[in-house]
Amino acid sequence: MADILRSLLNEPLTPWLSGGGPEDEIVLSSRIRLARNLKNQPFPGRASTAKLGEIVAELKEVPVELQADDDHEYALIELEKISPLARHVLVEKHIISPNHAAEPENRALIVRDDAGVSIMVNEEDHLRLQCLEAGLNLTDAFNKATTIDDIIEAKHDLAFMEHIGYLTACPTNIGTGMRASVMAHLPALTLTKQMGTMVAIATQLGLTVRGLYGEGTEAAGNIFQISNQVTLGRSEQDIISNLSNVVKQIVDKERVARKLLLNDAPDALADRVWRAYGVLRYAQSLSAQEALALLSEVRLGIDLGVIDEVKPDIFNQLLVSTRPNFLQNLSGEVPMNQMACNKLRAQLVRSSLQRK
Incomplete structure (x- = not known):
């Protein structure tokens, strides 16, 4: 067990x-x-x-x-x-x-x-x-x-x-x-x-x-x-x-x-996707909701061929590993406050994107 x-x-x-x-x-x-x-x-x-x-x-x-x-x-x-x-x-x-x-x-x-x-x-x-x-x-x-x-x-x-x-x-x-x-x-x-x-x-x-x-x-x-x-x-x-x-x-x-997003407003879509990727790639602090919202936009960009720097499965992986309790368990330390949790989440996302 x-x-x-x-x-x-x-x-x-x-x-x-x-x-x-x-x-x-x-x-x-x-x-x-x-x-x-x-x-x-x-x-x-x-x-x-x-x-x-x-x-x-x-x-x-x-x-x-x-x-x-x-x-x-x-x-x-x-x-x-x-x-x-x-x-x-x-x-x-x-x-x-x-x-x-x-x-x-x-x-x-x-x-x-x-x-x-x-x-x-x-x-x-x-x-x-x-x-x-x-x-x-x-x-x-x-x-x-x-x-x-x-x-x-x-x-x-x-x-x-x-x-x-x-x-x-x-x-x-x-x-x-x-x-x-x-x-x-x-x-x-x-x-x-x-x-x-x-x-x-x-x-x-x-x-x-x-x-x-x-x-x-x-x-x-x-x-x-x-x-x-x-x-x-x-x-x-x-x-x-x-x-x-x-x-x-x-x-x-x-x-x-x-297809509508890609054909009717390709520049706006690309800007949205790359901005989301940039925040995830370099942010020093991320809330749980913000991380999921940004990851969703990056995954959309990956699926539409707007961005090819990361693989699609990064979304599935970070969907779980950025959750508050998974992070707390991962840290193995005394209970983290919100600030520490957001910092660790951003660090995990940055390192995951670097590996991809």
């Missing part, structure tokens, strides 16, 4: 965020999340501390069960036994949710060594299983999630009703219990002020658009999460097909908007 946790906390990139997947210049990753609950146990929101402890104990063998069918290693990490900083780094890396990190007692994480599979234990549901793939690849993520779900269900009785489906704490998840989502970088739609229209269209089609860290968060760095809203009465394939089709349309709109 120690090696897996150390890697999760110290390595900025996981395979699903390393690029190389379909449409990876716009779609950073695809995720399938399944909500599951144990039969005859109260949902976490209604469970006593003792009951939550029973649920963790019942699921302690899940890593062994999953490892028997996988070449990867799995670990169970009890959240109350790791530091608050470690929990916050896991949030920044999209491995656990902010709510899961905030209440660590009798809550756990089951995670694969590459973080491509993770299961939150006793978050809103007893099990929140998520599988991630690089780029627009919901089908592979779903197939992986289904395999893991079958292994768990073979050993543990889950709350399920034939005429309804899987029972979940939130009514919007009842049925398949599945939330499919993609994380997309959409700077051109933002710059051309079309994101409002895209969000409205997606909502009409049964989808929701959120910020970088999900519900209630801003789209830092022009990164948006697009996911299904309803599971009841919809099959998994319908959900995946609908989301994939809408995302492909948004990707096409983003490409059109990028």
